Amino acid sequence: MDLARFSRTVAPLGFFVVGLLPSVLGLDFGYHSSESLEKFLKAVNQNYPSITHLHSIGKSVAGRDLWVLVLGRFPTKHTIGIPEFKYVANMHGDEVVAREMLLHLIEYLVTEYGKNSEIEQIINSTRIHILPSMNPDGFEASDPPNCMFSNGRFNKNMFDLNRNFPDAFEANTAEIQPETQAVMDWMQNENFVLSANFHGGAMVASFPYDNSNSAIAAKGVTPDQDVFRHLAKTYSLNANMSRSDGCDDSNRFEDGITNGYSWYPVKGGMQDYNYIWGQCFEITLEISCCKYPPASSLQNFWAINRPALIKYMKQVHLGVKGQVFDIRRNPIANAIVEEVGRSHICPYRTNQNGEYYLLLLPGNYTLNVTVPGSKSITQKLELPAGQQLYSARNYDIVYPGPTVRATSPTQAASCPKAVSVSSNNGAMPLKPTTFALSFLATLLPTMVLPQTH
Structure with a gap:
């Protein structure tokens, strides 16, 4: 001005x-x-x-x-x-x-x-x-x-x-x-x-x-x-x-x-x-x-x-939410859940309840799920337009294989170390x-x- x-x-x-x-x-x-x-x-x-x-x-x-x-x-x-x-x-x-x-x-x-x-x-x-x-x-x-x-x-x-x-x-x-x-x-x-x-x-x-x-x-x-x-x-x-x-x-x-x-x-x-x-x-x-x-x-x-x-x-x-379970329906903490093509600097991980939340617009997506010490699996899903305004699509994931012992969520090894700034x-x-x-x-x-x- x-x-x-x-x-x-x-x-x-x-x-x-x-x-x-x-x-x-x-x-x-x-x-x-x-x-x-x-x-x-x-x-x-x-x-x-x-x-x-x-x-x-x-x-x-x-x-x-x-x-x-x-x-x-x-x-x-x-x-x-x-x-x-x-x-x-x-x-x-x-x-x-x-x-x-x-x-x-x-x-x-x-x-x-x-x-x-x-x-x-x-x-x-x-x-x-x-x-x-x-x-x-x-x-x-x-x-x-x-x-x-x-x-x-x-x-x-x-x-x-x-x-x-x-x-x-x-x-x-x-x-x-x-x-x-x-x-x-x-x-x-x-x-x-x-x-x-x-x-x-x-x-x-x-x-x-x-x-x-x-x-x-x-x-x-x-x-x-x-x-x-x-x-x-x-x-x-x-x-x-x-x-x-x-x-x-x-x-x-x-x-x-x-x-x-x-x-x-x-x-x-x-x-x-x-x-x-x-x-x-x-x-x-x-x-x-x-x-x-x-x-x-x-x-x-x-x-x-x-x-x-x-x-x-x-x-x-928006998007999708849910929990990741093992085959005995125990929630898996610290599992990485991300949409293919949207890898984050710090991978997004499930909390202590095995919960994940991903903000996504309507469309077709493939979720990549990785449990510590195990191989990744993928899950395809569709997020239609006009979803319920007060809830993302609920999509629980059962991870195949042996029962996984719950662990506390931690930062991924690839996540930058937190440092202070000037x-x-x-x-x-x-x-x-x-x-x-x-x-x-x-x-x-x-x-x-x-x-x-």
Whole structure:
């Protein structure tokens, strides 16, 4: 955007933080402090105990809890056949819109349960995890009003959390931050299938890979590119991200989606970590041109994003799911189950219940199944269009041969060793949406340019 347009955008911004919330049903459209966020989540859990579970997955550098609210028919534990889904917001503390959107999503889900058949089916068929703020310290340190960059982007140790995860393409040696470690531990304790993480500063749905290297023939392209494009469009087309003007004249994304690496490379990003090490398909959602817009705009953001938030959750039921058993119907953990032609950097393996989940579009597929110490077998199946919206096709596999002793799932030998990455402090790439400001930056060397995911 040009300087005049930037001035018009920033000048009218206002800001406030609401006090204590009067009730679960009274969530207002304002920015909520970490204390208010915690009180709201605790009130939701207290008022809807049968379908919610509240827990902290860890603490920030400053000791603030990273609260996750779980919604589901069986919210306290994993249930065989029910996939795990998550939303994460505010990993950059100054990108605040989605933090509020997820609070309103929580209120909508719990108050509509029992009245709205769509919401009831989603909650009954899915275990939904919502982390409204991954970086509460950054949020509290942000300097609103600010459409662009502020120090609140980083955690209290001044690390960019979306440059702090292990990377399969570039190995670096920086200390993993408490917030990053908490999310990594959380992923190890759950069996997430689908996820999205939210940012601000652009309007686009970005999908893996965010990084690449010379070993990847098609730079940044995953073996699941068709599924990722579908997932990204599911959100972008339902949230009006596909408009041609984007956020400024330098930012145009067809259908409102982009491959992350094609946009610009990100080393140590969370979505690649989810997809490679976590067996979880994740996309990055940039849902506001302005990182910290006026509170008066939040109700409109909610109206725009609510349909997409609901539609995207349903995508966890794409494809096929099931269990791998031996001939005595004992579940086999640690078996590799992948579609032929879609081998992953870290092979996708069954969990302790022998469960597998593969997100696939309708079509004909051949599954390759490998049990540790045994030969592979293949299974052909068809995934027809128009499947039941609230369940992937259930396809159990009985592995022939002797009884297999269950083992704990482990990473495959071919999976890259998890290594930390540099925080990139002082060497952040320019955000594409601010390309037009780069000339201005040469005139004002002390000006800090914004950055998105």
